[in-house]
Amino acid sequence: MVKKVDPEYISEDNPEWTAEDFAKSRPARDVLPELFGKKAAAEMLKSSRSVSNFKVPD
Numbered sequence: 001m002v003k004k005v006d007p008e009y010i011s012e013d014n015p016e017w018t019a020e021d022f023a024k025s026r027p028a029r030d031v032l033p034e035l036f037g038k039k040a041a042a043e044m045l046k047s048s049r050s051v052s053n054f055k056v057p058d
Contacts (some may be wrong), residue, residue: 028044028045029041029045032044032045
């Protein structure tokens with residue numbers, strides 16, 4: 001069953017992606033350096049999750 005789209009959410013400025021749009025898309029790690037430079041892109045792509053070195057005692 002196809003879900004009905006609420007007409008309020010339909011936008012001509014930002015249409016729903018087609019299969020062709022997805023096929024042409026590129027990962028952020030490839031695009032950001034071109035747009036913002038390598039240093040800024042590296043900062044944006046850094047993981048925001050901290051990694052803990054906590055070890056449970058045996």
